[in-house]
Amino acid sequence: MTTAAGTLTPITPRIADAYLHLVADGDEIGATELVSALLADGVPAQRIIVDLIGGAQRRVGELWAANRWSVAREHAATAVGERALAAVAARTTVHATRGRIALACVDGEWHGLPARMLAELLRLDGWRVDFLGASVPGRHLIVHLHQTGPDAVALSCMLPTRLPRAHAAITACRAAGLPVIAGGPGFGPGGRYAERLGAQAWAATGEEAVIRLATDWPPRNVTDLPLPEDEAFLGDxxxxxxxxxxxxxxxxxxxxxxxxxxxxxxxxxxxxxxxxxxxxxxxxxxxxxxxxxxxxxxxxxxxxxxxxxxxxxxxxxxxxxxxxxxxxxxxxxxxxxxxxxxxxxxxxxx
Ligand code: B12
Structure with a gap:
């Protein structure tokens, strides 16, 4: 398949429109072919994940909110996004040279795709990622951490309603001596609830998380870090x-x-x-x-x-x-x- 992508061309509005059309049509094969062709043309996988697949998902959200798309159509579109992301992952193998990260959506959080996008971005940067998927109950997360011994935990929260569960998970990770990087709009503008709930770091986007984790992360001796001052007031x-x-x-x-x-x-x-x-x-x-x-x-x-x-x-x-x-x-x-x-x-x- 030929595309208008060109070597190292970023995602143009024309490509984004073509992809959104395929998503709107529930055309998994067409979407897979498009991302494969873009990769073959030299478009960086990160751009495909963030700008193309992520951009379309945000547009899907707007169309649903405006009542132009039904819930069923949104589900079909998300399934296409998941398949396109899997195609990018299958065509980009990077050997793990950094540490190991467990990545999970907090309990009751069913937006698994943004976390999956982050997982692929981290893999592309050389991390070994254990992707645990949507809605991971806190106690199961902790058992998994004990069994696999990661260097850090990444927690995704798209809706603020899941913050009490996020707090429980962060507290349990901390007790296990593991640092937590939090992300997703559920943690508020600028991630301002993440620190209050005891997370050691927050990032707005997957790409920011990649930079943050590549520089000074993970911190050592998490259990020695001071607790957030107002943590005692949570959940009155x-x-x-x-x-x-x-x-x-x-x-x-x-x-x-x-x-x-x-x-x-x-x-x-x-x-x-x-x-x-x-x-x-x-x-x-x-x-x-x-x-x-x-x-x-x-x-x-x-x-x-x-x-x-x-x-x-x-x-x-x-x-x-x-x-x-x-x-x-x-x-x-x-x-x-x-x-x-x-x-x-x-x-x-x-
Ligand atoms: C698909 C979708 C769903 C699917 C999810 C399926 C799946 N497999 O993911 C389903 C149907 C389950 C769903 C359900 C609901 N959804 Co919904 N959903 C969406 C939609 C359209 C796309 C989500 C997505 O894939 N986004 C794409 C990525 C690219 O978004 P992103 O935030 O930029 O992702 C980056 C960052 O968040 C960051 N990040 C994410 N996690 C982490 C973690 C760490 C550690 C770090 C560092 C960074 C990080 O990295 C990502 C990549 O760069 C969004 C619209 C939107 N704007 O996102 C609504 C949206 C999130 N949903 C919304 C709502 C309201 C709901 C429901 C409550 C609907 C309902 N009435 O039941 C339920 C809640 C379910 C639950 N308890 O979780 C609202 C939330 C509004 C709000 N007030 O908070 C949105 C914004 C739609 C809208 N326009 O109104 N949804």
């Missing part, structure tokens, strides 16, 4: 209450919704189910915000949800009522109430 009473009462909070909010938002009374089964999922997201993002004491986690989520719902024809008043229904069940919890009130005030029309 409000968080614990919310985490424990989550099912009841959602059930009560759903039972009352049609009274305060009458259109919900006519919802079909699928609409009721997705509304209940949205209530779950409200509870989970609120819990994460309480856990790390960062109201912005919840505010960002509400802004994002407003956009997603509006592209599906759901008015912000529905979200407002959902937030109020949760708030009214948390009267004795001042931090949660303040976050919910700020979120209600932030909605359009206020």
């Amino acid at each position: 009473e409000e968080y614990t209450h919310l985490a424990r009462c989550r099912p009841q909070l959602i059930a009560t909010a759903m039972a009352r919704l049609a009274t305060v938002y009458p259109p919900a009374g006519d919802y079909d089964a699928a609409q009721t189910e997705s509304t209940s999922e949205d209530m779950g997201h409200i509870a989970d993002f609120l819990a994460a915000a309480l856990y790390v004491g960062e109201p912005d986690i919840f505010l960002d989520f509400v802004t994002w949800t407003t956009t997603v719902l509006s592209s599906r024809g759901v008015p912000s008043t529905a979200l407002r009522q959902g937030l109020i229904l949760i708030r009214d069940q948390l009267v004795d919890f001042p931090a949660a109430t303040a976050m919910l009130n700020a979120a209600v005030r932030s909605l359009p029309g206020n």
Whole structure:
């Protein structure tokens, strides 16, 4: 197959468009052929992974959020991305000359592809990588670390709702004497929650992680490093209450919704189910915000949800009522109430 790539040409918009077309069409063979041809033309594997495959995945996210692509179409597109990434990996063998890294997504984190991209970038830079995949429960991670003895652990977290589990995993790695590099947007802008949760390093992108790990990593004697100062405040009473009462909070909010938002009374089964999922997201993002004491986690989520719902024809008043229904069940919890009130005030029309 011939391409317009040219020797050492970066990914041009034309190539990116051609690849996105193949992804949109669910054409795994075509996508595999395209990346193979690019490699043969001398395009660096890193550019294919980050710019082509990663760029298309981000575009897929926008198309899903704007309600232009269904969940099924997103799944098919991601499957193409996984296959294209595997094709790049199969055609680029690099012998491990650095240490060994265990790479896992935190418990409950199902975005495996970004971590897989990082795994390939690290391999290309000479690391031996044990890629453990999506949603790795903390205790299984630790058993694996004891069995394989890596030099460091890389933890991926795309959603802030997984931060409490990320904290548990980081704490367990630390107790095992292993340094953790954290990454993924779940750790917040500039990775600001990573350090608070005890990670020794954070990187925004796979390429940044490669540079970081190649220079002064891993640090020695992790157990001697000082603990983050405010770690003791993580997961206070409000968080614990919310985490424990989550099912009841959602059930009560759903039972009352049609009274305060009458259109919900006519919802079909699928609409009721997705509304209940949205209530779950409200509870989970609120819990994460309480856990790390960062109201912005919840505010960002509400802004994002407003956009997603509006592209599906759901008015912000529905979200407002959902937030109020949760708030009214948390009267004795001042931090949660303040976050919910700020979120209600932030909605359009206020
Ligand atoms: C595919 C996808 C899924 C798939 C994942 C399948 C898979 N095998 O990966 C599935 C269907 C499982 C999924 C589910 C959900 N998803 Co989703 N998903 C995506 C999508 C479209 C692509 C993800 C991806 O591959 N990104 C590509 C890479 C390139 O992104 P990247 O961040 O640049 O990756 C780099 C860095 O993050 C970094 N990095 C990553 N990990 C690490 C680790 C370390 C140690 C380091 C140093 C660096 C590092 O390196 C990467 C490479 O450079 C994104 C859109 C997006 N913008 O990413 C949404 C997205 C992440 N999902 C989103 C949501 C909301 C969800 C769901 C909650 C949806 C729902 N209603 O149920 C669930 C949550 C599931 C869960 N608990 O994990 C939102 C998150 C928004 C938010 N507020 O946080 C996004 C942004 C979509 C959107 N536009 O709104 N999703």
